[in-house]
Amino acid sequence: MPALKFEIKRKCEVCGSIFVAKTLDSKCCSEKRRKDEEKKQERLKAIADQVPDYRDYISIPEAVAMYGVGRDTLYRLIRVGQIQSINLGTRLTRINRKDIDKMFPKRFEKPKKGKDLVPLYNMEPENCYTIGEICKKYRLNDSSVWAHIRKYSIPSRQIGNYVYVPKKEIDKLYKSL
DSSP, X not given: OOOOSSOEEEEOTTTOOEEEESSTTOOSSOHHHHHHHHHHHHHHHHHHHHSOTTOSEEEHHHHXXXXXXXXXXXXXXXHHTSSOEEXXXXXXXXXXXXXHHHHSOOSSOOOOSSSOSXXXXXXOGGGEEEHHHHHHHHTOOHXXXXXXXHHTTOOOEEEXXXXXXXXXXXXXXXXXX
């Protein structure tokens, strides 16, 4: 990527400091910091993967790796009583996993087996409406239909001059009309 002839000041995604971007694609103030952040994320993912799902109480470093919450934040929540904890000795504080699950989303989700995360659609023309059919059936403007398709991420397929959209999704979207 060629260097720029003018200065662009950006905020580093890793450390948060302001820097002058050397290229249009620069997102970090240095290559070393970016690589260090990647190593840190890999280390946290390895720690999070080692924690079995059946354990009710986890250590502070495991919670930091699994939920992306700061260590000081966890200790403060323990101190004010929002998270139940057990102190087994020096550096052996264990916190209730259910309490943290209610408060914070997991950083690294384990893939779910058996279920597809993305619904599969039958995009054959007999199972779809064209944009014109949707406009006529629900008495809408075509620009409104397109806006709804984009807003609700409804899949579409173009065959020749016609754009097909799954009947099931459109009927579900406009069932109240």
